[in-house]
Amino acid sequence: MMSHGEQNYEIEKQSWYAPNLPETQEIDENQCQSLKQEIDVVIMTATDVELKAVAKLLKPYPRKKKVFLAYVGPETYYLGKFGEYKTVVTKCRMGSIGEGSVILATEQAQRLWSPRAMIMVGIAFGKDPNKQKIADVLVASQIISYEQQRVGEEIVYRGSIPPSNTTLLNRFENAQNWKFTRPDGSHCNLIVGSILSGEKLVDNPDFKAQLFQQFPQAVGGEMEGAGLCAASGRVGTAWILVKSICDWGDGKKHKKHQPMAAAAAASLVHHVLSQKTVLSSIKKSGGEPQANVLSQKLADGNRPISNNSHSGKLAGSQRKQFCEALMDAFPSQNALKMMLSYELDWELDRIAGGNNYEEIVFSLIEYAKAQGKLIELLEAAKRDNPGNPKLRNVSF
Known part of the structure; x- marks a missing residue:
């Protein structure tokens, strides 16, 4: 057994390993429009590892042999059934700003598909290896955007702390009988709490310690959540972020556990969406920014x-x-x-x-x-x- 609960294992022998994307059948924009009313969920990912982990659990539509593939504008979409729900899976670039970022990708996905829910799935850094383990899954109760700062004699963080959708958070908090097993036979934990989000790929123990000192309620951190909630909140789409610990952001970052962490997060989301009525109380979004209340x-x-x-x-x-x-x-x-x-x-x-x-x-x-x-x-x-x-x- 390695330090910080890390394990030695052959990734190719793991049942959850996803080396490739599924076979697909291309559809055009007209076909996308005909399917729009059926789409309930959009799953956002930000890396190839995350995309493959989610796509491994995406099944073709009933009576279809392949997952649908659609190229719309600058984005690529995979359409199929994820659990009980017809779902679109896509990948943005890492981070919340810039060309191809999660804000732009989320806004386009909402306009095109008008889903009930936007779910960000992937990998994160953990807070404390003494209390958490690699592949434990973090579910965001709220997103703490740490980039907005007033820099003077001391740094004052001024970012918003928006909460996740109440219904979605409830569904994940009450996920029963979910089980994801690590190579050593141990089971991953589901941890609900605040998650840090910023543009920095955190791999410095001093900077990480400073963040958690400022926000002791946080349980981990990542790079896309702030953009997801900003774009979803503008339209009014229900959103939540589900990411699994792949490292500790402590100066020893590596990619070994990324596939396992991504698979664990995808597994939890698939488990929740396998309940037929879990999203029944959430209406499909209109796909456009909410009108002024006046x-x-x-x-x-x-x-x-x-x-x-x-x-x-x-x-x-x-x-x-x-x-x-x-x-x-x-x-x-x-x-x-x-x-x-x-x-x-x-x-x-x-x-x-x-x-x-x-x-x-x-x-x-x-x-x-x-x-x-x-x-x-x-x-x-x-x-x-x-x-x-x-x-x-x-x-x-």
Whole structure:
């Protein structure tokens, strides 16, 4: 047995090894359009290893002998059944920015296929080899984008921390009887938590330590998640990121375990999507950026919805007032954590983060806004501390 739980094995002898892509049958854009309404899932990958691992589990459509292959614009798509769902699999370039990046690839995939869900599948670096193992699978409860910084006497991270889709996260948290076995016979673990995302291929122990010091709630890191959630959030498509640990980003990076890690992540996604009704409560996206909420009309009166509705919009002054009220009513992080646990069964460390208490509270409000639960958060706070005057003055 090697250090950090690494193993010696012959990769060619492993049942999960995917050296090649499946045989395909090419289809044209007109055929793509005819299949659009049937597509439920788009799976994004960023490397050949990830693509092959996912494609190994992609089966042809019923009564078809080969997986469909489509060239549309600058992208290449593989169409088939992944578990119980008709799925498109594609590969972008590594990272969230630049030509061919995940942002551009995700936007085009959403416009073309209008899926119920966008799922990023692949490999990541782990946080702690003493608590995690190679090929353990990380499921993102939220994505921490660490690239946005204010650089002065000290570095202040200013990136957003968007949460994964609530329904998709629930489905993966409740994945029952999933099993992926390493060559030594041990089973991989499913770990749910915040995942770091940035443009850097992390392979430096000092830089890695700095990231986890700033974001102790994170369980690992990768390069595409920030772009995935940015593009999916713009259209309103449900998204989640599922990646498996292939190394530790500690200056000893190598590619040996990448195929096993990619296979483990693909295996978990395939297991979840093998449940026939797992996505039933998620509607197909429209494929275009969401219209401004002011242009939406109420069915009973053709009246514009208020821009300050608790369904998702929050004016800057309201956000500041709510943030200050929460900090006044719950002056410590532990006090806020207990309120959320008792009243809402929320885990603060999983849904919000930041460099200081104010940033954590701001992140919590952003989480509640994204989930359409601002009113729930406010009412919970008022129940726990009904005598606080600042909370009493907050309304949406």
